[in-house]
Amino acid sequence: MKDAVVDRLVSQATSRAPAERARLARAIRALDQLYELGRKIASEPELVSILEEFTGRLERAFGSLEGVRGKRILDIAAGSNSSRSPTTGKRTALFEPWFARLLLELGAEAVAVDVGDLDGEPFEHHRVDLGRPGALDFLPAASFDGVQDSRLFGSPEFRKAYPRKRDHERVKAEIARQERRVLKPRGVVIHSDNPPGKSLP
Numbered sequence: 001m002k003d004a005v006v007d008r009l010v011s012q013a014t015s016r017a018p019a020e021r022a023r024l025a026r027a028i029r030a031l032d033q034l035y036e037l038g039r040k041i042a043s044e045p046e047l048v049s050i051l052e053e054f055t056g057r058l059e060r061a062f063g064s065l066e067g068v069r070g071k072r073i074l075d076i077a078a079g080s081n082s083s084r085s086p087t088t089g090k091r092t093a094l095f096e097p098w099f100a101r102l103l104l105e106l107g108a109e110a111v112a113v114d115v116g117d118l119d120g121e122p123f124e125h126h127r128v129d130l131g132r133p134g135a136l137d138f139l140p141a142a143s144f145d146g147v148q149d150s151r152l153f154g155s156p157e158f159r160k161a162y163p164r165k166r167d168h169e170r171v172k173a174e175i176a177r178q179e180r181r182v183l184k185p186r187g188v189v190i191h192s193d194n195p196p197g198k199s200l201p
Contacts, residue, residue, distance in 0.1 A: 073147070
């Protein structure tokens with residue numbers, strides 16, 4: 001991977017402490033070795049912004065990237081190795097499970113759920129149709145330090161299976177209920193695409 005890409009991603013760290021910058025650099029280099037991140041960025045440069053966004057979310061939620069270490073974090077609609085672009089319908093690296101991968105490299109215990117293929121990923125993962133009522137009931141209550149839901153309602157697979165707005169509203173309410181249920185008492189919602197009060201398109 002080109003050092004300029006690593007430098008750009010590392011400069012995103014809000015904490016300028018050398019240890020934080022080194023931690024992020026190690027994680028990014030590991031993602032490159034394991035998943036050909038550099039090649040995928042060359043093909044789809046928007047991936048840099050996605051990783052910057054994920055890094056920023058973790059820093060805001062836990063105060064630092066070191067604060068992520070040892071945390072059990074649920075990634076709802078994690079993305080998969082079979083995801084398609086909402087605009088082209090072609091296979092894309094943009095919707096691979098980068099957040100869960102990054103968590104793992106930062107020392108967190110990542111748990112990912114998605115309807116797509118996550119076979120072969122080194123973190124705990126479950127194939128789940130999030131449009132189905134009670135789809136996350138199998139997860140134990142009060143078992144996560146953090147939860148993120150991101151991109152579900154923009155997913156072409158989800159929109160095809162659940163095209164009606166009332167389905168989106170039902171799923172939005174169910175995910176919010178499940179997030180409250182699975183979070184530990186001091187747990188945090190790292191990011192939600194559908195916070196309370198936000199209407200869906």
